[in-house]
Amino acid sequence: MKLLRKNVTKAFALLLGVMFLLSIGGASAGSNYIVPTGLKDISNVPRSFFVKPDGTPNVKIVVGSYSKAEDVASAADIAAALGSILYKEEEAKNIAVKLRKAGETDVALEQVIYRYDYQTMTVDHGLPYNSGLVNWSKSYDELPADYWFNGASYTANYSTWASSFSAQFKVKDSDAVNGDYLYGWDIEINELSLLPIDPADWKGIAPPKQADIEIPSRRIVVSVDYTLYNYTVKKIKVVREAYPEWGVPEKTVVVNESRIGNSIDVELDNGTIVGVISPGVGAGDEFTLLGTKYHVFSIGRGSFTAGEVLGTGWFAQNESKLLGNSRWEITLIGADPLQEKAIVTVKDTKTGELYGPVVLKLGEPKNVVVSGDTVELQLKLEALSENLILGKIAQISGYGNIKTYSSGTYVEYNDQRWIMSVDSDGKYIKRISMTNEDELIGNPLDVLGIYTIKYSFDMRSLNEKDVDFDINRDGKITDTSFVVAKATITILENHPKIHELVLSVGDRIPGTDYVISGVEGVKNIVLKTPTQPITILDTEVNFVNPTSNYILVGSNRANLLTSMIFGHYHLPVDFRVWFGEYPVLGYIPHCDLLKGRGVIIVAGSTPKATRKAATILMQYIAGLS
Structure with a gap:
């Protein structure tokens, strides 16, 4: 019965204490911590409390001599958080400005596959200039079937074009070995056909107005050569400018410029191989294949x-x-x-x-x-x-x-299956080729997530009376329109090139009359590393001549300075009764005991509550950076 009465009394005292604190503003509204009566909320603490104008610490963290390990850890956490705001901003000098502009998407290939106009009629088909144009087409349905491109002229029909279509293009520096993007691609498409969106509207004569592109299985080959060469490229260097007023010509010399790349780079640069830098990809290397990064564990033959x-x-x-x-x-x-x-x-x-x-x-x-x-x-x-x-x-x-x-292994890229061909000698991967296993269909058609192939058809008409000219050369100018038509296959890189230009103060922006006169509002961040301890014991505080603000970690039972301040300001001394398990945080802008220096109390009735209080203060400090 005595035990029950004692517990009831303790609970009643705790309830009264919390009600008293709430009634006089002792609890910070809407927060998870208690602000003791008469102290300010930490949201009022300015950055200058923690940091001096030169970026060095303006605060000491005080740990009680009788503190437990949790309080010591809390002090260390606060010190770590302080490190994020120990810096000074200085006006930046000698600034360079980098201008970035996304350029047009690179066109890897553009091929006109059907062309019906004055030139293809008279040149490719040899029609007489004056008498051979009387049957010039007036509509889509009249377009002829034999104006498809056969590789040399526009004289083929659709089936001949589709079976003979081929495109080859090479791309520099697209894959990497150990982070160095020095390896280009060789891409070859050997067959392509068109699937009309509305088959009933297409007779296989003129190009379809709208169509998907179809590439049959095993008709695209993408190869990467992993042998790295040192090669030279002949360049013309001007060693003397021309002075035409005096009759002095320009003087040039041919120099050999040294470069690094694979066989694709050598071919595109019209270079001459000097030597081999790397024979290929070895075990332990990381390399990319069509943008996917691999780590090599071992290499065999093939x-x-x-x-x-x-x-x-x-x-x-x-x-x-x-x-x-x-x-x-x-x-x-x-x-x-x-x-x-x-x-x-x-x-x-x-x-x-x-x-x-x-x-x-x-x-x-x-x-x-x-x-x-x-x-x-x-x-x-x-x-x-x-x-x-x-x-x-x-x-x-x-x-x-x-x-x-x-060779023969299937791999998947963007839900497309490809067959791999491997050239390796047991020590190095020399070359890898990929061939599409799946039939590829679409418009635009994605290839390996790297290229997009597009088909387009364009037909225009022109009326003789509108231009007052006898277009079909029949000797009359009538109210008749005649058409021209063109169909195109375009292969685009999926990602546009980013063009960068670095300019300094005094430079002119190309293509404009603007000159960079200065750059304002740019600051350098100078980090400041403490040269003296910022965490001290309560017995080390200098009351006579305090030189900083103080963060006191631990309750009045663990920290002597916290106990003195609570006594001086007539604050509750029994944390458990008055504050329960809540974290306790309070701010004194000008503490009498410390010659007007600022103080933050970080405490709780238990080390766990103090840890919570420290975490809240750390989050506040982080927001000041």
Whole structure:
């Protein structure tokens, strides 16, 4: 009965204390912490409380001599947060301005595949200039069937054009080995046909008004040569300008400019190979193939074993996120730096299937998802650490679709199946070619996510009376319109080139009369590293000549200075009764005990509550940066 009465009395006192604080503004409205009566909310603390104008610390963090480990950790967390605002802004000098402009999408190939006009009638078909044009077409239905391009002239029909269509183009510096984009592509399309949107409206004579492009299976080949050469290109260099008024001609010399690239680059630059820099891709290298990055584990003759590089990321305990841009979501369940282990679960976001828990050992690859001869997901624990703010964290990397690739292996790009051809000698991958296995249909038609192929048809008409001219040369000018027509296949790069120009003060912007006279409002951030401790014990505070503001960590039982201030301002001394489990935060702009210096109280009735208070203050400090 006595015990019950004692508990009821304690609860009643706690209730009265909280009601009293609320009634006089002791609790910060809408927040998760208590502001003691007479103190200000920390939202009133200016940045100058923490940092001097020169970017150096203006505050000391005071830990009680009798503090527990949690209070010490809280002080360390606050000190880490302070580091984010210890800097000084200075006016930037000698600034260069980078102008960026997205250019037009590069046209890799544009081929007119049907052309019916005055020139193709008279030149390609040899019709007489004056008498041979009387049957000039007046409408789409009258367009002739034999004006398709046969590779040399516009004299073929549709079936001949479709079976003989071919296009070859080369692209520089599109793939990389170990981050160096020095490897170009060789692309060849050997057959192409048109599928009219409305088959009933097309007779196979003139080009369809609207159509999809169809490329049959195995009619596109994309090749990448991974041998890297040092080559030279002949360039003309002007060594003396011309002075025509005196009859002095320009003087030039031919110089050999040294370059690096694969066989595609050499061919496009009309270069001369001097030597081999790298014979190909070796085991342990990372290379890209049509933009997808692979890590090579081993190389055979005509084959290699590799996996897609998914990326590397840091994970906090209980954090879930995708590994790179992959479909695999990793959750860190736990980490033990002492045993050098981490436990994770894995979710396939494509299928929803869950895997694990999986134990990862530091530095040891772990096959997590295996399907037949393919390792769909391999994870590796790269590093372990214990962060004062995030807790235990782990760095995890991953590879996907690890398998052996050889000639005949199927790979998928943008939901299109392609067949691989591999040229390797047991030490190096020399060349890889890809051929489409799937039939490709569309307009525009995407190829490997890199190129877009478009078909277009254009027909125009012109009336003789409108131009007062005898267009069909029949000796009369009548109210009759005659048509011309053109169909085109265009191959475009999917991503426009970004053009950059760096200008300094005094430079003229090309194509305008504007000169850059100056750049305003640009600041340099100068980081300031503390040269003296900013965390001290309560027994080390200089009351006679305080030189900074103070952040007091810990309750009045743990921190002597907190106890003195609570007594001086007649604040409650029993934290548990008056504040319960709430974090306690309060701001004194000018503290009498410290010669007018500012003070922030970071406390709680338990170390756990103090930790919560420290976290709230850290978030406030982060918002000042």
